[in-house]
Amino acid sequence: MEITVNGMKIFYEQTGSGRPLILLHGNGEDHGIFREAAEVLAEQCTVYLPDTRGHGKSGAVEEYHYADMAEDICGLIAALGLEKPVLYGFSDGGIVGLLTAIRCPGLLSALAVSGANTSPGGIKTCWRRLFAGEYRKTKDAKLKLMLQEPHLTEKELSGIRIPVLVTAGSRDMIRRRETEKIARALPDGRMRILKGEDHGSYIVHQTKIAEILREFMESL
Numbered sequence: 001m002e003i004t005v006n007g008m009k010i011f012y013e014q015t016g017s018g019r020p021l022i023l024l025h026g027n028g029e030d031h032g033i034f035r036e037a038a039e040v041l042a043e044q045c046t047v048y049l050p051d052t053r054g055h056g057k058s059g060a061v062e063e064y065h066y067a068d069m070a071e072d073i074c075g076l077i078a079a080l081g082l083e084k085p086v087l088y089g090f091s092d093g094g095i096v097g098l099l100t101a102i103r104c105p106g107l108l109s110a111l112a113v114s115g116a117n118t119s120p121g122g123i124k125t126c127w128r129r130l131f132a133g134e135y136r137k138t139k140d141a142k143l144k145l146m147l148q149e150p151h152l153t154e155k156e157l158s159g160i161r162i163p164v165l166v167t168a169g170s171r172d173m174i175r176r177r178e179t180e181k182i183a184r185a186l187p188d189g190r191m192r193i194l195k196g197e198d199h200g201s202y203i204v205h206q207t208k209i210a211e212i213l214r215e216f217m218e219s220l
Contacts, residue, residue: 002057005075006068011057012050012076016042019217020085022073023049024093026115026200027142030056033090033204040210045217048085050076052096054142064145066092070099077107084109086220088213090203091115095150098182101160102152110220112165112213113182115174115199118152122178157185165190165216169197190216 002011013031015038023034023041031049038047051058052069061068073096077085087108089097094116101111117123123131128147135143166183168174170193183191192212194202202208 003076003079005072005079008053008061008072009059010050010053010072010076012048013038014046014048015039016045016047018045020082021045021047021213021217022077022082022085022087023047024052024073024087024089024096025055026091026093027146028055029204032056033200036205036207037203037210037213040207041213044214045086048076048080048082052093062141064141066095066099066145066150067103069096070103073097073100074104074107077104086110086112086213086217088112088209089114089116090209091199092146095152098152098157098160099150101162101164102156105159105161108162110163110165110217111160112167112216114167114203114209115169115172116166116182117174117178118150118154118157118182120147120149122175124173124175127173154181154185157182158187160186161188163188163190163216163220165192165212167192167194167212169193169199169201170195171198173199 054060094113164186168179183189
């Protein structure tokens with residue numbers, strides 16, 4: 001399905017019935033990474049799976065900013081008439097999730113993020129160097145986004161007044177102290193580090209994240 005928000009065509013899939021839940025993928029991916037998790041979550045939730053701008057079947061622009069992606073999600077929620085959905089974001093989707101909660105307070109009932117960072121410095125140096133090398137070769141605007149944004153402050157995070165689950169793998173490309181900083185800054189932040197997991201090993205085409213999200217939603 002397609003919908004236009006903020007002048008941008010946003011493609012999304014919808015499955016299941018029950019509590020509204022939005023799943024946001026990471027950089028360079030599309031909603032398909034959640035196919036297995038969505039099958040599990042659809043037993044209890046109406047699951048919405050959008051492609052963020054520049055990804056999958058959604059519209060593209062020349063330059064990308066996380067704030068614009070967050071405004072797209074705020075617009076999508078309003079356009080679909082969703083009442084207090086739960087939002088989950090992986091990697092860049094987690095950044096977009098945090099910004100959605102900051103920019104559109106009162107819109108969400110709860111938030112969960114995995115492998116999110118507040119600044120490019122939250123990514124381990126070896127990974128930043130890898131992305132920088134790829135950008136020099138490809139000039140990919142989405143890689144540029146990762147290298148230059150976000151710039152979230154602890155003050156902004158402290159304004160998120162809903163329950164937020166913050167997860168990361170013990171072998172994540174995001175620094176452990178970055179994950180801890182995010183969880184600590186949130187008034188109702190709950191941190192979970194998954195032993196032996198990397199950035200996306202428990203998320204991309206996996207059902208483990210579905211079980212984590214179900215447990216989180218049952219606690220609300």
